[in-house]
Amino acid sequence: MTAGEQLNFLLTNRLPRRWLTLFMGWFSQLESPALTRLSISVWQCFADDLRLQDANKKHFRSLQECFTRQLKPGLRPTDARPDIVSSPCDAIVGACGRIAGNQLFQAKGFPYTLEELIPDAELALxxxxxxxxxxxxKSSMYHRFHAPVDCRVRQVNYVSGDTWNVNPIALKKVEKLYCRNERAVIELESGRPDFSLTLVPVAAILVASMKFHFLPQPLDLKYRGTNLIPCNAAFRKGEEMGYFQHGSTIIVFASEHYRLCPEINEGISIKAGQALLSGHPLPEALHSESGLSEEPVATLDL
Known part of the structure; x- marks a missing residue:
């Protein structure tokens, strides 16, 4: 590890993470065009891949509005092939591949188990x-996430936890980091019992807040509600489900009937809507039986 990487780790993980995160959450919501412009200018000094020219608007009232920016229409087309699971978000692909029994990796040499991340043993199985x-x-990326398939969400399992940085440096130093952090477990019902999919958004330091359009309030360090949150939201593939209020991680779990698309390898960049996993096409009759032909019931505040 270089001196710069060591300094990054110390600054983001040895400081009081909870209080720093609460402060940043407050600061990012301040509505001041001048302060926002200054904050973005400082941010751009450290994030040369921040592409605000892709945003649907040019000026932001707050830093949070910039973090959660929408993009111009058409910039994230969704792979419409019925056998393809599309990426729910823009991202860098971290660890990926086969789950060995119940064991997988956050980084080389740092394993964790399905049951440690997903508190529902039946779902983990x-x-x-x-x-x-x-x-x-990354903090500079587009922070909104989308349905990777036609699906219905009936429950969110919120797991409160820490706010460790989820960058590669921390993943190589903190064991079972994802299992320690605040996260949500979201099973996607697609009407295909053998083709299970679950998303696990994991929050991180600074603005540890996840907003789902189908839930009444954000899930963050101030949340004091029940952990099992019932809902009934249907989504078409590519439809927006929610957003992070800062950079973080989504772990996609797929049952053994799926396979990774050939181009998916550790370290590549991927955009929301691009092919991530593939399976067999869904028969039309099964699609009708799944109930997904109904009008979506998600309340979308786009």
Missing amino acids: RYRNGHFVTLRL
Whole structure:
């Protein structure tokens, strides 16, 4: 590890993470065009890949509005092939591949188990010997995430936790980091019992907040509600589900009937809507039986 990487780790993980995160959450919501412009200018000094020219608007009232920016229409087309699971977000692909029984990796030499990340043992069991893809959203990236398939969400399992940085440096130093951090477990019902999919968005330091359009309030360090949150939201593939209020991670779990697309390898960049996993096409009759032909019931505040 270089001196710069060591300094990055110390600054983001040895400081009081909770209080720093609460402060940043407050600061990012301040509505001041001048302060926002200054903050973005400082941010751009450290993030040369911040592409605000892709945003749907040119000026932001707050830093949070910039973090959660929408993009111009058409910039994230969704792979419409019925056998393809598309990426839910823009990301750098971290660890990915086969799950060995119930064991997978956050980084080389740093294993964790399905049951340690997913508190529902029955749900975790579906992904034994399946596949996983870790998608890391840098702070400069587009922070909104989308449905990777036609699906319905009936429950969110919120797991409160820490706010460790989820960058590669921390992943190589902190064991079972994802299992320690605040996260949400979201099973996607697609009407295909053998083709299970689950998303696990993991929050991180600074603005550890996840907003789902189908839940009444954000899930963050101030949340004091129940952990099992019932809902009934249907999504078409590519439809927006929510957003992070800062960069973080989404781990995609797929049962063993899926396979990773050939181009998915550790370290590549991927955009929301691009092919991530493939399976067999969904028969039209089964699609009708799944109930997904109904009008979506998600309340989208786009």
